[in-house]
Amino acid sequence: MRSFMGISPRTWMAHAAALAFGLAVAPAMGRAQDTLTLSQTLSAKDSAAAIAAWAVSDTGRMVAGYHDLSRYTTPGMCVQVMRGTLLQELWRRNDPPSSVMPVQPGSEGDTLPTAAIANVRRCIAKLPAVSAVQPLELSNVMQLGVMTNDTTLMEAAITRMLSLAATDEARGYVLFDAINALLGPSIGDEYHRTHYDMRVASAEPMLARLDAMGTGARVPRMLAHFQMAEIYSGVKFDTTLLAREVKATWAIAPLLKAGEEKERYNPSYVAIMDSLIIAWSRQQPNRVETVRGMLQRGYAAFTAQGFVPMGTPEWQKLISATMEKYASEIGTPRAPVQGDFWFSSDSSHVKPALGKVTLLVSGRKGRGTMSKDEAMYKRLSDRYGKDGFEIILFVNTDGYSWSSPPQAAADEAKTIAWYFRDYLKIPATVVVNTSQFTKTQDGRRVPAPPLHGTGGPFGLVGRDGKMFTIWIGTESEAALDSYIQAALAQK
């Protein structure tokens, strides 16, 4: 809890004052607070040019050669070099905006940092040939091939691992590992998106090879198809390919024996089915009914094999709840937005506006860095704003703004609006609702329900004022993009 307690965020004004810093110290030690008297002048050192020069001279960016590689002598160590460098880079991108760290609009379009690749290549250069690498290190060699886009290195490692594997299942896991590496090591969402198309393109033939191994590799096949389905329901949103992958899992399901890693794919299955329900429902003319039929067939395929908890009432309830919520709200008129304080480019408080496609989302009073969601909203606004698309951000008051003393709701609302509209430059309508609090016996403030007075569900509203989709979980940008296009295309 301890932090830099005495200090609060300050800005140029404070710094300008600081530099002159004419100290007039009150001599009294009593209850009257001591103060420093600060004169308000800017110095040359505080100019924008000086700050810019500083940024150029030391950007904090990791450069090739940053690592002392003398102690890095195994493939596993080289993987660590890559991860270390990459994480540094990701942290740098996630740094708070400052005079040297401008707001990052998101990582879309970024490539793997050159510095990371250079470091890994330097590390790889010191390794022995793949044929001489210890078997346990081959997986790392394969990962290094993936990281550096070195297909030859990756294939060499895979080939040797396949030759060392004794069973179809073991060989299947080799290819699953390769697919896993291609579709993204566990190093952060941003990284997944870099080089994404190329990686997916490489993973597809690998998956075909895995499927060709047949029943013996059923478990790694199942896992690989789930992973691929997650990709097609997320960052590379494609309902056709998502359906293909889900059907593939249904096809493999009868091959699986009871007890084979069943717990591992149940959660994935539920998540993917949710995505499929939502995606198809949004795009099919008969929506819910179509999806319900598909779901029931897949569900039957799993329950026929006796998978637990697939056949349990809890699971049925989970899927049904999503379905019913969706069925009850989609296509119904969205009630007018309610809010205590409005901040908008226009004077209308009648939202969502007929004739426009409106995204209703909850805004976070975040940490100062533009979050991925906020960056996404900004990009979507930039992309479709001129076509009649608008965003409404809902925020509830907290009674204070970040580090401020307690604030009146109106003051807090203005600060919130400034943050989203002026600072993050998201051209959204910001609607602020005043939270009500109750006091517990020990003095804590507890927000009193209802938490949102927003008038209805979050999601996307079509030009006709009806809910086009509802907001369930985290949407990928690719999926949202697709829905917005579909909604804008509606007459």
Place this chain on the structure above:
Amino acid sequence: MSVTESPASRFLSREECAALAKRAATFAMGGGDTEIKLESTWLGNVRYARNQITTSGDVRDNRVRVGRDIQGATQEVGTNLIDDVGLEASVRRAERMLRRKERSGGTQFHEHYALPPDSVTNLKQLTRYNGRQDYLAAMRSLVQTEEPYESPKLFFDSTYGLDGEHRAGAVEPLLMAAKKAGLVAAGYLEVSATGRAVMNTAGRALYYPYTQVQFSTTVRDPDGKGSGWAGVDWNDWTRVDTEALSAIAIDKCLRSRNPVAIEPGRYTVVLEPQAVCDLVSVLMNFIDRFYNESSPSAPFHLSKDQSKIGMQVMDNRITISADPMDPDLGFPPFSPEGNVYHPVKWVDKGILTELAYFRPYGIRVLGKNAGLPNSYAFRMSGGTATIEDMIASTERGLVVTRFSNMGLGDASMGSITCSGFTRDGLWLIEKGKLSKPVKNFRFTDSPLFALNRVEQLGVPKRVFHPEAPVVVPPLKVRDFNFTSLSEAI
């Protein structure tokens, strides 16, 4: 000397701290604010062992933490180099670290926002956005809306003036007394003067000078068969009676010789004030509001997000409070971090009334524009019983001088179970009288449980706890749990 005057040159005065803050600020680059947190200290000591003075010294140091805050990201760097080179190096290092700082999941309260870097190059432009002005006002008011603080008298010339010769002079009679009794004395006397400052470019300029003195002595039998101890700390040297303390240590040593072993188990104990301090101060480390609300293993945790505030947690004769203005408990009115200490009753007649929190918690959770930090100083209320009364009313029990090697045991039960050893004098009570010295024990018990098994309370007195002042009474507690024998004396 009045506390409003600059004390002297052995530690930095208010004006010197302000000048240092000003120099640090001028090294800053990249906007934002600069803060210094400074503990400028002079201390003089004398150490003795085997009945002779072994060392005497004067030490001066300036522990500075230079903080930079650039648009919401903060970083501190510590140094004791206060020349231009040292200060500039610290500022540069803070700025470098600040830019590398991970912001993905920080726990800092300062989750706030900055102006777009390209939007403002002069003050005139700052007025362009009303929202920004509100934002600035809100942000700056956190530090500019200063909490008033108390002004206890903590600086004493008697302490500050105790030079090496006088320190040695104060110790000499103690050595003579120990020699005369055929015993071996060791001890430590330290006096210090500190200027505590928290100053920043947002207008904060806290400064408080204070003196401290601590004295403790251990007297042992040359054969290692008995040991006595006494000690105390104050701000004012004139309140330290070294000769009386030495006499207590000698007396305890003589009476504790040749202890006999008795069975460990649960005993009624008469805890002298130092033993009470050793035990209860462990509990006082855990009176954090957020911790007790969020952690099931916390001693005052009730249920999810809820502490035991408002509930009876100990004997209803016990009140635990802290007030910087308490003449027997005075402590600096703000922490080295600049958190202002307010008078507080943590426990009132056995009922938990407050738990500590910092100002951001106060704003966020309580809707108050103030914190209630824990100074770790505390006064525990007492009664009228003397230690002799307690002994006289005990059929069979033990008198404990103090505890040592305190450690936390299993915290999972939420009781803060402690373990440690009795030291420097442990006596058996039989039929209302001290019967014999006994060998030391290891104990395992909870201070919270002990404070629920109190039978008698004595008159509170200041004890030895240099980390923060403590005033506690002697206690008679039943069923205190001793688990094994200890061979140490």
